[in-house]
Amino acid sequence: MKIKKVIFLFVLALFSACASDNDEIVPRNLGDFIETIPVPNLGGVIAYAANSEGRDDLNYIFYYPEPGAKDIRYYEAINASIDPLDFSQYRRQVLTVENVFGGKLARFVRDNNETERWCLVTYFLNGVLQISNPILLKNRTQPTQWKDNLAIDYPRPLNPFFSWTDFETLNNDVYFQAIFETEANEFVSGTYTEEQAFSFYDTTNVMFDINLTTPENLKVDTEYSITVMGVNQTDNWVNLVIQETFVPQNLAEYLAVNTLNNSQKITAFGLSKNNSSNDAAVYFYPMANARDFRYYETESLAVNKDDFENYRRKYLDSSTDFGAQLRRFSRGSTEEAWSIVTYEVDGEIFISEPIKIEIKSNATLYQKGITTIQTESLLPLFMWSGLGRNNDTYLTLLSSASNDFISGFFVDQERYQYKSDYGVIANINTNSLPELILDDEYDISVFGMNENHWVNLVIQNSFEAK
Numbered sequence: 001m002k003i004k005k006v007i008f009l010f011v012l013a014l015f016s017a018c019a020s021d022n023d024e025i026v027p028r029n030l031g032d033f034i035e036t037i038p039v040p041n042l043g044g045v046i047a048y049a050a051n052s053e054g055r056d057d058l059n060y061i062f063y064y065p066e067p068g069a070k071d072i073r074y075y076e077a078i079n080a081s082i083d084p085l086d087f088s089q090y091r092r093q094v095l096t097v098e099n100v101f102g103g104k105l106a107r108f109v110r111d112n113n114e115t116e117r118w119c120l121v122t123y124f125l126n127g128v129l130q131i132s133n134p135i136l137l138k139n140r141t142q143p144t145q146w147k148d149n150l151a152i153d154y155p156r157p158l159n160p161f162f163s164w165t166d167f168e169t170l171n172n173d174v175y176f177q178a179i180f181e182t183e184a185n186e187f188v189s190g191t192y193t194e195e196q197a198f199s200f201y202d203t204t205n206v207m208f209d210i211n212l213t214t215p216e217n218l219k220v221d222t223e224y225s226i227t228v229m230g231v232n233q234t235d236n237w238v239n240l241v242i243q244e245t246f247v248p249q250n251l252a253e254y255l256a257v258n259t260l261n262n263s264q265k266i267t268a269f270g271l272s273k274n275n276s277s278n279d280a281a282v283y284f285y286p287m288a289n290a291r292d293f294r295y296y297e298t299e300s301l302a303v304n305k306d307d308f309e310n311y312r313r314k315y316l317d318s319s320t321d322f323g324a325q326l327r328r329f330s331r332g333s334t335e336e337a338w339s340i341v342t343y344e345v346d347g348e349i350f351i352s353e354p355i356k357i358e359i360k361s362n363a364t365l366y367q368k369g370i371t372t373i374q375t376e377s378l379l380p381l382f383m384w385s386g387l388g389r390n391n392d393t394y395l396t397l398l399s400s401a402s403n404d405f406i407s408g409f410f411v412d413q414e415r416y417q418y419k420s421d422y423g424v425i426a427n428i429n430t431n432s433l434p435e436l437i438l439d440d441e442y443d444i445s446v447f448g449m450n451e452n453h454w455v456n457l458v459i460q461n462s463f464e465a466k
Contacts, residue, residue, distance in 0.1 A: 044130030102187030172230030391448030
């Protein structure tokens with residue numbers, strides 16, 4: 001019994017000794033920790049906080065770890081009513097850490113906690129404890145507003161000028177702009193301005209930056225992301241976050257260094273996806289040997305749609321549909337704009353007519369309602385109503401039940417008969433039409449579109465060939 005007691009006391013003493021040096025096990029307040037080290041540097045860490053987009057119980061505490069920073073910690077007070085400079089009120093919390101902005105900054109992730117309170121970030125640099133200015137988490141009383149509206153102008157092709165508004169948020173004292181290369185996830189630039197504008201790379205209005213060297217020039221055909229944060233310097237809370245992607249070089253500049261083939265336009269049209277007010281698709285028909293599919297878009301509808309200088313490339317997801325006879329770009333935005341599709345065939349560039357994205361003002365209507373008349377064997381006649389939606393033309397797409405492409409015809413009538421030329425004005429068929437198979441099931445889709453190549457109406461039905 002004496003031996004067991006001695007071992008127990010030894011283990012207890014060892015645990016207590018370790019715990020006193022590890023505030024992850026036995027939390028110490030920051031004030032006690034400061035008393036054991038040399039004089040700290042208040043304000044030595046750049047840090048601020050925001051809530052996640054759409055969630056006020058998920059907070060991000062952003063910080064800039066200077067090269068050589070060690071032992072990075074997050075401290076939090078019990079509530080928001082303390083004296084923010086009373087460090088005895090802060091206790092260390094262990095949170096998940098994520099790298100952001102190409103790894104130049106990082107953030108603590110504070111999940112499932114709606115309580116507002118003061119917090120701060122610390123680390124050691126060259127043996128000195130650096131402490132951020134206190135941050136007040138205001139996720140309930142003033143949740144961060146997330147936007148994707150940023151004006152981007154190009155006084156020179158590779159020197160974009162960014163400007164923005166406060167979107168009715170208040171108390172934005174300083175704005176942080178972070179730019180990084182999207183695909184490579186490489187940091188490019190981080191600057192602070194008091195003005196709602198920044199020109200890459202002009203430091204005239206830059207009050208501070210975190211760039212170790214002057215950023216290199218931007219590159220054409222490379223997608224970049226910019227994030228702007230509006231910060232209240234009194235409590236270091238982020239009131240506003242604006243995120244946008246951009247690609248230097250407009251369509252006119254792209255065509256100026258390539259050979260444009262204007263002999264025929266790319267067949268392309270846009271529509272809003274079914275049951276979605278945010279998502280649109282731009283379909284196009286790729287000619288044989290087409291490659292390098294590109295999507296260009298204007299900043300808004302309030303521009304000259306025929307001026308290619310107004311179109312900027314956007315990197316959108318692209319996929320095939322209708323048995324790979326068509327391709328589509330998927331667009332996730334409620335903003336209306338003009339768009340153009342391009343691709344290359346044998347060293348020449350082909351382009352579409354401008355497409356008007358009317359996702360808010362004229363959302364695509366989806367319904368069933370095609371009448372199928374089969375008085376002639378395996379030559380179905382399809383009839384429908386345009387419902388007064390200002391449809392100039394209709395694209396009829398016939399496919400098998402397994403989505404294999406059968407035929408695609410543009411007609412100027414509210415009817416189409418398989419293998420008939422009546423009302424046909426164009427087609428996207430590459431082979432002669434096959435014979436339908438008796439009693440097999442097929443799908444018919446009719447796209448009614450206006451003169452701006454926007455689909456007002458989609459009507460879909462299935463039928464058995466008779």
